[in-house]
Amino acid sequence: MSAAATLQHHFTTAEQQADASKIGMWLFLVTEILLFGGLFVGFAIMQSLHREAFLEAHHHLDRVLGFVNTVVLLTSSYTMVMAVHSARTDRRKRVIVYLLLTLICAGVFLGIKYTEYSHKFHEGLLPGRFYSHKGDTVPGQFMFFSFYFMMTGLHGLHILGGMAAIAWVLRRAVRGDFSHGYYTPVDLVGLYWHLVDLIWIYLFPLLYLIK
């Protein structure tokens, strides 16, 4: 698809359009940072009020699975940026391959999360009023799981949304829509995907590692 065919009527040059799109996407990413940020602030303050409970509770999380998920998501960021790079260098087949790899990584991430959630459900390690785990020595651990599920849940929803966006870009890549003159959708979906990765980069130590 030629750059001219993708230029919308209110823009004069393709560069102007691409710049505007990039500004728009970064502004949207900032809204996501502040949305998740609220949960991080809540977590930080509740953790400072209930240190022992949070410390006890987080031992129920599987660090190995968390580590694997981090590796998977970081790798998916790499495959995503390679997809953008391939689009920018007119390598259509590689775009498709890298986008598919990104989707697979995302699927693996969700699969591991499903495993983790199943384990939590089984143990009664549920948020708020649904917490039913027995034999706690330190009370109040439900609060940790409130945040665990809210934060990983919201993050998981964003992974799903990202997968839908990647699938859409994949379809367009198969159609041959992208070239060095026009690859903005790949670029923007890539930015969104990296943000989802950024959020996990902070979620992982906060939930799984910090004492």
Add this chain to the structure above:
Amino acid sequence: MSDNYLSSPRGIKSWLTTVDHKRIGVMYLASILFAFLLGGIFAILIRIELLKPGHNIMSADTYNRVFTLHGAIMIFLFIIPSIPAALGNFVLPLMLGAKDVAFPRLNLASYYIYVAGALLAIAAMVAGGVDTGWTFYTPYSTTTNGSVGLMTFAAFVLGFSSIFTGINFIATVHKLRAPGMGWFRMPLFVWGMYATAIIQVLATPVLGITLLLIIMERVFSVGIFNPQLGGDPILFQHFFWFYSHPAVYIMILPGMAIISEVIPCFSRKTIFGYKAIAYSSIAIAGVSFLVWGHHMFVSGQSPLANVIFSFLTFLVAIPSGVKVFNWIATMYKGSISLEAPMLYAISFLLLFAIGGLTGLFLGALATDVHLHDTYFVVAHFHFVMMGGTVMAFLAGLHFWWPKMFGRMYSEAWARVSAALIFVGFNVTFLTQFVLGSRGMPRRYYNYLDQFQPLHVFSTVGSWVLALGFLIMAGYLWASLRRPMDAPANPWGAVGLEWQTSSPPPEHNFEEVPLVTGGPYDYSTPEPDPAEVHA
């Protein structure tokens, strides 16, 4: 008569699928005016109930629902989208010499999200309503019955509409200015909308997560705001006001932006202190994020935070003061004409000054202890939101009415309406400063007998106010039924939007404008009567 954006393309489907910023602006305008009517009806009901202490026309529970809905509708469905989405969408691209906003489809999405949020809010009303106040304080909001979940979800959806408008405007201002229009040749309206958009993007998501947390508390008892579970209700107030304070600047900055356009035009004089006004818009946006705790002085917030927030609150008043002085200086030795836009602009100067100054009384810790949660606060925010933003909105509505619809309105009736609104407003709300400082609490259904005379006076004021608005609805509707004979530039104003026909063609300009001078060159004395007709 040649085709314009209203007449072409034809058909309802072309409107429902439009990506034309002008049509989207008109759809928003109709919607927010309807919301204003709904919120206004609730206001009239409140004031009728308060004619006497105790039961008058509704139960106490109903009263709580009515003032909650009045607040929620006026804030989320009317005032926040009003100037940016209705007037801003229409005028901003024209002022920049652009063909549209940066993301036209996002613009349409923003409108449909607004409609979805509005329908959810109406559903919440029908499903029993909410009695928490528009501020949804915990633990009441997380434990009470009623459609809190539905209402908060409606507000959550509406937040996206606001965010998308903000994203669109920022990108538009950065990338779609006409050739020759550097940042300091932009009209000040654009600076004001840009500053507003920054707040919309940065603050609204925090409201989003706050509303989601209310829902999480109600459904899961997550515990974050519940003291019985080890949570912190004051933390809720931090979360809520972190958005809701900057939100009031989302409300006032666009109003100020309009004043900066109207006053130079109707003083036939260039704006005084262009850069000061431009920079103060950005300063207001920035400092607005640092003062939210002044809503929480008596909530149990720490004394340290109280002092920090009080100090910063005094700072945020300074850029607003700079603007007021500059507008007055603009009028000095100008050639003033008192058409409706200018009547509203002058009303703004007086009423916003009162509103802003009374904010300082509230920002001082020692006085706030006595005034918090009294009618003094109610009067303060009505002075800034209605005496400020709504007056400015009306100034802008009348200023750009001929541009948007190709017809003039009846200036005689407009002056009657403006007078009734000004008088009605002051009778209603000046009275409430007195009520509040004498101890009348806000949101109270019942009150001591000694407050009744003032309540009656205030209620009569609300009827005068309502009459003014009804007359306005009448003459604006009548104007729409007249032939489209407005000139391109009925006010002799300077600005790119006046260099195209009234109403503009679908693509805005016949030729891309080239900007060679500053935005407020009023050196030519008279409006040109031989303007191009639509």
Add this chain to the structure above:
Amino acid sequence: MDAHQTAAATYAKVLGTLLALTVITVLAAGLNFGSWNVVIALGIATIKASLVALFFMHLRHDKPMSAIIFVTGAAVLGVFLTICTIDSSERDEYRVRPARESISVQPAPSVPGRHP
């Protein structure tokens, strides 16, 4: 095409660094640095985040506006976090801690006012 190969190689190096830092942060969590635990964990996370932002998200090579937007958002979040934390910790001495089974129990100060 050399610039592009360099770009691809850079992305691979960044991934390697990110994976290495992830291993480091897990190992560090197994050791105890006292109150430095949080600082180290979040510090490593910030380095990783910076690498993703600068290289994968192209902030290093894009026009400055993108970075300005990103930093502004992070700064606003920082203000929110800082002031909420300060206020919460300043209010510690006024907290009542009811002894209920469902919440964590902490000793109440013997005299209201100064925290022991």
